[in-house]
Amino acid sequence: MIELLALSVIMIIYVVYFYYWFKAFRISAPYYPTSAKTIKTAIRELKKHKVKHIVELGAGDGRVAFALAREGYEVTAIEFNPILVLIMRVRKWFGRYKKVHIIRQDFLKLNYKEYDGAFIYLYPKVMDQLAKKLTQEMPKNAVFIANTFMFHDKKPVVVSENKIYVYLNEK
């Protein structure tokens, strides 16, 4: 009986996880984590600017968000896959990360006016859509850090190692 219950729970987790994995694959980017080296580069670049509250669009398991919070940033992690959100919530609870705010939502449905920094690791097809939205909604000189994939219509102020692209919101 207990085995059947455990098996059912595992099956549900798999189905939910892969439902969102394929949805993300279709519209933006499925889960693929940023490496520790790349996170280090991103933090180094961020520190060159005055940024307080960073939003991570598609936060995965939260490794970037928690690393940023350890550096003293206020971070809002947006993710729509409920299994990844659960992992983040558990990590937040165990690590007592008061500066990490987790939102389970489609990042295209939110407004970004309250953030002065953004970390984005998503496929090119959604980058152009986001470039327009973030430029309009975020304050002037907000810092965008893009991992691996660039914004097509924007010129980065810095192209760093590990494919980290830094942009300033010129409005």
Ligand SMILES: C[S@@+](CC[C@H](N)C(=O)[O-])C[C@H]1O[C@@H](n2cnc3c(N)ncnc32)[C@H](O)[C@@H]1O
């Ligand atoms: C390439 S992974 C990056 C994960 C994390 N940012 C990192 O760098 O380690 C992209 C993440 O975005 C999430 N995602 C994709 N589309 C999304 C959407 N429309 N709203 C919220 N999250 C989304 C995926 O579930 C996945 O976890």
